[in-house]
Amino acid sequence: MAAGLLAHEVADLCLGKPPLKSLSISATVADALTALKASDENWISVWSCDHHSNKNSFNVNEDCVCIGKICMVDIICYLCEEENLCCPSLALQSPVSALLSKVPCLVRHVEPSSSIVEAIDLIIQGAQNLVVPIKSRITGSSRRKLLQKSTSVTPTIHNGREFCWLTQEDVIRFLLNSIGLFSPIAALSIERLGIISSEFMAVTYHSRASSAIGAIAQALSDQTSVAVVDDDGFLIGEISPFTLACCDESVAAAITTLSASDLMAYIDCGGPPEDIVRLVIARLKERDLQGMLDEFMIDSSNISSNSSSSSDEEFSSSTTTLSRLGRLNRSSSYSARMMRRAEAIVCHPGSSLVAVMIQALAHRVNFVWVIEEDGSVVGIVTFSDILGVFREHLDSMV
Structure with missing residues (x-):
């Protein structure tokens, strides 16, 4: 059974995945804003390639590559920068590159034949999204028409192929479906497994929200959140x-x-x-x-x-x-865009690994806050930490 799990490829997790919506690196922040509002996804991929180089051909630049991703939080934090407060309309005309994270390797290209173990390793190393080529559903003539009509919000065709991306959530959900193979670690507490991190971002409830802009940007990069605590360090909510x-x-x-x-x-x-x-x-x-x-x-x-x-x-x-x-007014499925309240998702040090996984997946987050019975914050558990536990166990299964 372990061999069967290890035999799975990244392509197995891509079944049913929609092709990526993409944006050219030559686009503006305003273009990104328009694309996000029109999309049924929270994220838009940003690509470095030129779809306008030859409008009479549907063969695109072979060096076309996804260099990052952006979401509404990137735009919000950008507009909150001191130099953009007085004239947000001017800030919206800035190049979309101003929104890209300075953290390297958040997005990584992988082949469909890559193993699940390779995917887990990339996530542990810091990748948030894995870009995977998928079989195109668009014919050659349709592709030619799309490229001829392309604007700054380009079609999802790159190097003649469509792509999807896999997230940490996709990998965790896949492992949860095979959780019986990971006995007994799945039933162990997160405290015993040593995956509670005491390093997290927090602000007091009466502090200025603007003082948390840097923490919000860091939380976005780490796929965590900013705890809102009282003067005694008790968790009262979060800015997620x-x-x-x-x-x-x-x-x-x-x-x-x-x-x-x-x-x-x-x-x-x-x-x-x-x-x-x-x-x-x-x-x-x-x-x-x-x-x-x-x-x-x-x-x-x-x-x-x-x-x-x-x-x-x-x-x-x-x-x-x-x-x-x-609030964005979009017609999309509840499961694809579940909007949570400001209350934090919490567990306790004695919570089992599998319980924390289920809790995070149910709330569509990549982390869970860990608190004591009195409400004081102990730390945070992330999907990356959880994948590290599974990775060690997979080594023992070989």
């Missing part, structure tokens, strides 16, 4: 890139003006409360960030924090607009 990825760019205004605790309420899946929206508008006005007001809050120029009853209707209209902007 997974949740922010389901929002839109207007959340940059909330991060710029709110505290960490207010931001959690703002990004809650119920939509931002009106009093917090009013606070965001008032503080943007105080800081003279008219660019953000113009970009994100339509018809809000006459609204003040002490609005009279005659302007309540104006405020209500603006609030409705902002609430709608705060």
Whole structure:
């Protein structure tokens, strides 16, 4: 049975995977924003290749390669940078390369014949997504038409092939389906296995949300989250890139003006409360960030924090607009885009490995916070840590 598991190839995990949506490295941040809003996925792949070099041919540059990926969180953090606060519309015209992570090898190309063990090794080394060629569903004539019509948001055809990508979640789900082969480690506690990391990012609930921008960007790179704790170190919630990825760019205004605790309420899946929206508008006005007001809050120029009853209707209209902007309105499946609340997903040091895996997969996250019974934070367990345990066990199975 172990030999059967080890015989599986990466291609086996690609069955039914949709082809990648892609963006050219020559695109702008605004192009990326448009592509993300039109997509049913949280991520868009970025490719370095030129689909315009020969419009009369469908043979593309053989050096075409995926060099990274971007999501809404990248755009939000970029708009929150000090030099972009006053004029977000200008920032949106920047090249998409400004959004790419400086961390190397987050995206790796692999062949379909690569083994599952090779895939696990790449993830342990830091890869978040594995780019795998798949059999194209597009005919030669259709491909030619797509390339002739291509814009900055290019077709998903590169080197004459389509691609999909595999995530850490895909590999964990595959291993869970064969969990009986990993007895007894699957039933051992995460504490006994030594995979609870005490290194994690955290902010206090009353601190400025803008002070967490660097931590949010790091959490996105690590596929973790930012813990929100009280003064005694007890976990009260989180600022999760997974949740922010389901929002839109207007959340940059909330991060710029709110505290960490207010931001959690703002990004809650119920939509931002009106009093917090009013606070965001008032503080943007105080800081003279008219660019953000113009970009994100339509018809809000006459609204003040002490609005009279005659302007309540104006405020209500603006609030409705902002609430709608705060969440992406996409027609996609619940399983593909599950939007969580700001409450953190937690377990305890005595939780078993398999229980933590199931918990993380059920909530579509790559990590679980570990807390004591009193709510104090012990650390965090990630998919990468879990895969390290399985990798050691696979060596013993050979």
